[in-house]
Every structure is written in structure tokens, then in C-alpha cells.
Amino acid sequence: MLQTAQRTAKSKTKKTAPPHERFLEAFRWMLLARTLEEKLVSLYRGGLITGGVYIGKGQEAVSVACGLFLQKGDIFAPFATKQDDPHSANHCSM
Numbered sequence: 717m718l719q720t721a722q723r724t725a726k727s728k729t730k731k732t733a734p735p736h737e738r739f740l741e742a743f744r745w746m747l748l749a750r751t752l753e754e755k756l757v758s759l760y761r762g763g764l765i766t767g768g769v770y771i772g773k774g775q776e777a778v779s780v781a782c783g784l785f786l787q788k789g790d791i792f793a794p795f796a797t798k799q800d801d802p803h804s805a806n807h808c809s810m
Contacts, residue, residue: 733791742784 753771760769772779786792 738784742777742780745780745783749776749779 750773753773756765756769757771759765784790
């Protein structure tokens, strides 16, 4: 059974950004993530990056949402499956 940890209540004195500002912040991060991955793919195809480049095109919202909700003390470790498989859907081939 899946269980999630409950966060402790936060003080109500902290100001939060209006919802539209949070949406704009999330969109900016998603755009930055997509742009970075496109540049990495371009460098990889140009032979300037050796090894493998694993992209998450179309998954920007997931990574941004996880990042926006991280708090001090949280631990995050990225995980990519099938890194050794050159036929993986997220592997860029020349």
C-alpha cells in the first residue's frame, strides 16, 4: 500500500504568490527545461557531447511541479531507467 508523508502545518504569516504568478513561474521553468534539453540534443548530435543524452521532452510539467514543491530538508534523486539501452525512447541517436 502506498503511503505518503504528511507535512507539518506552516505558519500563516508567510506570504504566498498569487496563483497566476505561480503559473507564470512554472511556465518559465518548463520553457527553460525544454530549451535546455533542445540545446543538449543539438550539442549531442553535433558530436560535442560524448556518452548519452536522456531527454524528458513532454515531461517538463512533472519535473517543474516536483521542483516547485521541494522544501528545505527534502531529498531528491533523479532516476533514469534503461540508460544502457540505446533503443530507449528517451535516448538521442545520431
